Amino acid sequence: MRYRGIALLTALALVALAMQRGLAEGHWALTWPQGWQLPFADWLNAVFRFLSEFEFAGSGTGRDLTRLAVPLFEMPTDLLSNLFFEGFTSGFGANKQVLFPPLSWLALTVGVVLSCYRVGGVKLATLGAATAAYLLVFGLWSSAMLTMAQLAVAVPIGLVVGLLMGVWVWRSPRIRPGVLLALDQLQTIPIFAYLVPVVVFFGLGVAPAIIVTVIFALPTMVRTTVVGLEEAARTTGELAVSIGCNKRQALWKVVLPTAQDMLRVGLNQVVMLSFSSVIIASLVGAGGLGYDVLVALRRLAIGRGLEAGFAITLMAITLNSFLQHYSTGRVAGLAALGSRQFLALIGALVLGLTLLSLVLPWLAVFPEQLVLSTGPFFDNVIEWVNLNLYSITDGVKTALLIYLFLPLKHLLTSLPWLVVVLAVTIAGYLVGGVKRGLFLGGLTLLIAASGLWHKAMLTVYLCAVAVSFSALVGIPTGIWAGRSRNVARIVMPIIDTLQTLPAFVYLIPAIMLFGTGDFPSFVAIVAYSISPAIRYAELGIRTVPEHLREAGVQFGCRPFQRLWMIELPAAAPQILLGLNRTIMLGLSMLIVTALIGTDDLGQETVTALAKVDAGRGLAAGFAVAFIAIIADRLVGGLAERKSQPQRAGMTAAGAD
Amino acid sequence: MGSKEKSRFTFTRRLVGAAALAASMAIGIGLPVASAQAEVPESNDPIRISLHDWTGSVFTSTLAARILGEMGYNVELIPIDAAAVNSALESGDITFQTEAWTSVHPEVAGLIAEGRYTNVGETGLVGMDRWWYPAYVEDLCPGLPDYTALNDCASVFATAETGDKGRLLLYSADWGGNDDERVASLGLNYQIVRVGSEAALLAEVQSAVQRQAPILAWLYEPHWAPVKFDGRYVELPPYTEECAASGRYDCEKPSGPILKLAWNGMADKWPAAFAAMQKFTLSNREYGEVIQQVDLDGVPMDDVVDAWMAENTDRWSAWIAQ
Numbered sequence: 001m002r003y004r005g006i007a008l009l010t011a012l013a014l015v016a017l018a019m020q021r022g023l024a025e026g027h028w029a030l031t032w033p034q035g036w037q038l039p040f041a042d043w044l045n046a047v048f049r050f051l052s053e054f055e056f057a058g059s060g061t062g063r064d065l066t067r068l069a070v071p072l073f074e075m076p077t078d079l080l081s082n083l084f085f086e087g088f089t090s091g092f093g094a095n096k097q098v099l100f101p102p103l104s105w106l107a108l109t110v111g112v113v114l115s116c117y118r119v120g121g122v123k124l125a126t127l128g129a130a131t132a133a134y135l136l137v138f139g140l141w142s143s144a145m146l147t148m149a150q151l152a153v154a155v156p157i158g159l160v161v162g163l164l165m166g167v168w169v170w171r172s173p174r175i176r177p178g179v180l181l182a183l184d185q186l187q188t189i190p191i192f193a194y195l196v197p198v199v200v201f202f203g204l205g206v207a208p209a210i211i212v213t214v215i216f217a218l219p220t221m222v223r224t225t226v227v228g229l230e231e232a233a234r235t236t237g238e239l240a241v242s243i244g245c246n247k248r249q250a251l252w253k254v255v256l257p258t259a260q261d262m263l264r265v266g267l268n269q270v271v272m273l274s275f276s277s278v279i280i281a282s283l284v285g286a287g288g289l290g291y292d293v294l295v296a297l298r299r300l301a302i303g304r305g306l307e308a309g310f311a312i313t314l315m316a317i318t319l320n321s322f323l324q325h326y327s328t329g330r331v332a333g334l335a336a337l338g339s340r341q342f343l344a345l346i347g348a349l350v351l352g353l354t355l356l357s358l359v360l361p362w363l364a365v366f367p368e369q370l371v372l373s374t375g376p377f378f379d380n381v382i383e384w385v386n387l388n389l390y391s392i393t394d395g396v397k398t399a400l401l402i403y404l405f406l407p408l409k410h411l412l413t414s415l416p417w418l419v420v421v422l423a424v425t426i427a428g429y430l431v432g433g434v435k436r437g438l439f440l441g442g443l444t445l446l447i448a449a450s451g452l453w454h455k456a457m458l459t460v461y462l463c464a465v466a467v468s469f470s471a472l473v474g475i476p477t478g479i480w481a482g483r484s485r486n487v488a489r490i491v492m493p494i495i496d497t498l499q500t501l502p503a504f505v506y507l508i509p510a511i512m513l514f515g516t517g518d519f520p521s522f523v524a525i526v527a528y529s530i531s532p533a534i535r536y537a538e539l540g541i542r543t544v545p546e547h548l549r550e551a552g553v554q555f556g557c558r559p560f561q562r563l564w565m566i567e568l569p570a571a572a573p574q575i576l577l578g579l580n581r582t583i584m585l586g587l588s589m590l591i592v593t594a595l596i597g598t599d600d601l602g603q604e605t606v607t608a609l610a611k612v613d614a615g616r617g618l619a620a621g622f623a624v625a626f627i628a629i630i631a632d633r634l635v636g637g638l639a640e641r642k643s644q645p646q647r648a649g650m651t652a653a654g655a656d
Numbered sequence: 657m658g659s660k661e662k663s664r665f666t667f668t669r670r671l672v673g674a675a676a677l678a679a680s681m682a683i684g685i686g687l688p689v690a691s692a693q694a695e696v697p698e699s700n701d702p703i704r705i706s707l708h709d710w711t712g713s714v715f716t717s718t719l720a721a722r723i724l725g726e727m728g729y730n731v732e733l734i735p736i737d738a739a740a741v742n743s744a745l746e747s748g749d750i751t752f753q754t755e756a757w758t759s760v761h762p763e764v765a766g767l768i769a770e771g772r773y774t775n776v777g778e779t780g781l782v783g784m785d786r787w788w789y790p791a792y793v794e795d796l797c798p799g800l801p802d803y804t805a806l807n808d809c810a811s812v813f814a815t816a817e818t819g820d821k822g823r824l825l826l827y828s829a830d831w832g833g834n835d836d837e838r839v840a841s842l843g844l845n846y847q848i849v850r851v852g853s854e855a856a857l858l859a860e861v862q863s864a865v866q867r868q869a870p871i872l873a874w875l876y877e878p879h880w881a882p883v884k885f886d887g888r889y890v891e892l893p894p895y896t897e898e899c900a901a902s903g904r905y906d907c908e909k910p911s912g913p914i915l916k917l918a919w920n921g922m923a924d925k926w927p928a929a930f931a932a933m934q935k936f937t938l939s940n941r942e943y944g945e946v947i948q949q950v951d952l953d954g955v956p957m958d959d960v961v962d963a964w965m966a967e968n969t970d971r972w973s974a975w976i977a978q
Binding site: 092095195196199200203204205282283284285286287291294295297298299300301383386387390398401402504507508509511512513515516517593594595596597598599603606607609611 | 697700704707709710711714725728729730731732734735736737739740743744747749750763815816817825828829830849850851852853854855856857858859860862863866867880951
């Protein structure tokens with residue numbers, strides 16, 4: 001089987017070479033003829049116009065109907081932002097009057113620190129206090145509160161909807177492939193592609209920002225839930241039934257609690273991904289820290305951009321640790337108080353300090369004398385590196401460009417479409433049978449027919465290089481971290497930072513040192529997509545059942561054999577999920593690489609956005625999603641075939 | 657800097673203070689602020705003004721919001737990407753945009769002509785974009801700023817990616833400019849490299865200037881970069897209408913007025929606000945000064961807007977007088 005596949009693909013490569021030599025430039029087998037192009041953009045525009053303007057039996061247009069949902073998102077967010085930093089007011093403009101002041105910064109800080117202390121003890125309280133102090137001292141309080149008000153709505157929606165959808169999908173195996181496929185599309189389609197539809201259907205401001213955030217964070221939660229439940233159901237086996245649970249009890253009392261480690265990874269990812277979409281949300285009216293970063297960077301105020309960027313990271317890390325501790329249900333501090341008494345204490349403190357702020361102005365607005373800025377410090381650091389180390393960074397970049405990036409780019413963009421379609425079909429057939437082969441080949445054919453072939457191949461080239469790098473470095477790192485607590489303690493905060501620090505913050509310095517073009521794009525994709533590769537591999541290795549490890553020791557396995565023959569196969573589902581997430585996140589970074597300057601599908605969605613051409617943007621977006629599906633099904637399928645028998649054997653042994 | 661972050665979105669809160677200030681000034685010059693509010697605002701629905709990520713836009717949008725606030729309107733500043741604003745103006749999600757740069761947004765004229773949104777008039781600001789190089793490059797390429805010297809210096813501006821061609825660094829394709837045609841018809845041995853965003857382009861320029869390396873890039877005015885970096889514009893044949901009409905574009909780019917745009921329904925729903933915004937104009941000089949103060953001297957935007965309001969009371973009072 002394997003040799004037949006290799007033979008087929010080699011033959012195909014020779015055919016490609018022969019075609020390039022033998023056929024005239026512009027031959028239909030090399031480049032898709034213009035006359036055959038299918039007007040996907042026009043079709044999508046027609047559907048979109050129909051949905052937004054069609055009158056639904058007297059109840060208004062489709063657009064009016066979706067806008068009815070806007071208050072659902074706006075009201076809680078407005079309430080929170082009034083509470084956090086705007087205050088409650090009446091009247092407008094010059095007639096405005098404050099009815100009730102916003103919560104004092106000190107009140108909120110005290111509330112956060114005490115809650116952290118109760119849930120996670122001194123360590124977490126210190127983290128909470130440090131985050132609050134950081135926001136105050138760098139003058140980011142109001143922006144941070146606005147961001148927090150929106151994420152306080154977006155994160156729970158992402159979690160709850162994600163969990164429920166995950167349970168639903170897990171319970172209905174028949175719809176599972178379809179739903180997971182659709183969800184992957186949601187995450188990989190560059191946000192610019194559906195920004196126009198979102199703005200048309202939901203307007204500007206909080207509602208579209210939250211929707212965009214949830215769309216981005218939800219798929220990971222669903223997928224993680226499904227995999228977690230599958231694993232849990234396998235390990236608990238017939239236990240729930242044998243102790244007399246009905247289906248619902250089995251789910252909520254046995255399977256879900258067993259899956260909690262995996263669910264906590266889902267929780268982490270929802271928080272991290274929600275915070276990482278803060279910048280993009282500010283493109284549709286969200287404001288807050290994301291907007292601060294954009295403004296600072298357009299002024300090349302790198303220090304300011306970093307300050308605002310790290311604020312996003314710190315808040316994400318704090319919220320994540322708080323929720324991780326909270327989800328365990330343990331009480332670490334102030335245990336003498338019941339939860340009602342504790343809430344009453346917090347309430348009293350917050351209200352008291354806020355009322356006090358009416359009298360003491362320094363409680364209402366953080367004293368400006370105490371506000372600091374790193375000022376030009378970081379700009380000077382970058383300048384120093386630029387002046388003294390440029391020859392090295394430029395040398396590295398040029399070498400990589402000449403020996404790796406440019407040849408690969410040339411190879412991929414010059415392949416005849418016919419050969420690529422055939423290659424994908426054969427590869428699909430080899431890893432997943434006739435059906436998968438035809439399906440993936442069909443998707444490739446659609447990309448060719450859309451007229452976006454060249455841009456699509458540029459996308460494949462850049463993502464393939466970056467994602468391969470992420471996987472090759474990330475998975476071993478994750479395995480190492482899974483076997484050593486000390487390594488994990490160093491690696492995990494780093495990848496949390498990489499995932500939430502807005503890419504643009506470190507990209508501007510990267511552009512200064514490496515120039516624009518493919519290299520900083522590569523850096524951006526790797527930095528973002530390496531995180532799940534590490535995280536899921538670490539989880540997989542760490543949660544290998546102890547009895548399997550012991551069995552290995554008893555059989556006399558050496559450590560390396562134990563890793564290779566027992567731990568890796570047992571952790572395969574998680575590692576594969578990590579690989580899937582890495583590919584998806586890599587493709588989702590196209591939106592950022594478009595801002596650096598590329599000529600791929602991401603850029604196409606940006607251009608379409610400027611021209612208010614929803615169809616054109618969506619067509620490019622779907623092309624990205626198709627690439628994601630093809631990559632996932634090929635790589636995932638290959639790995640599945642390799643690990644399936646061993647894993648099944650292992651877990652069967654484990655369950656017995 | 658800190659207070660700027662705090663107040664960008666909470667400027668309405670500060671209006672209480674600003675209103676007190678304005679009221680005291682109004683009494684001083686005998687302006688009937690209170691009586692004007694009898695019929696205005698016509699509606700308490702929010703007038704949504706777009707806020708973009710360049711400093712000038714933060715200034716003009718904040719200023720417009722402040723002025724409409726003086727009239728008693730409910731104003732919201734909505735941060736939004738400049739590319740996404742077109743569809744939002746059409747649907748009414750954005751009521752008013754203070755700055756539409758026709759020099760770099762060629763689609764605006766077409767969308768106005770199609771009646772997708774209303775042209776409220778020129779801001780009095782004029783956008784100009786050119787090919788720029790740092791002054792020290794003239795040592796390496798003595799023929800500059802005349803464009804005919806460019807071909808001799810192609811190797812000076814060349815990079816690993818462009819080979820023996822010079823590199824011309826431009827904004828992304830949706831900023832227009834017809835530079836592909838220009839480079840071809842002027843017979844320049846240069847390869848155009850496009851960046852995806854202004855921040856990326858400025859990062860390249862700053863990096864080159866720090867290292868005193870040659871660079872040829874698109875900059876525009878009014879902007880802080882030509883103020884901060886010592887440099888000159890390449891001199892191309894002067895702009896004529898026939899050079900653009902011929903499709904050859906072998907001349908300078910035309911300067912483009914910066915327009916104010918509004919949702920088509922604004923004039924009916926808030927006539928007084930619309931009238932005030934029609935009169936709202938600034939000059940390149942004062943706009944340039946503001947950018948310099950904020951971006952280069954680090955003055956908080958709020959202080960700059962406060963100062964402008966205090967110094968120009970006569971002007972904005974006339975705009976809002978009915």
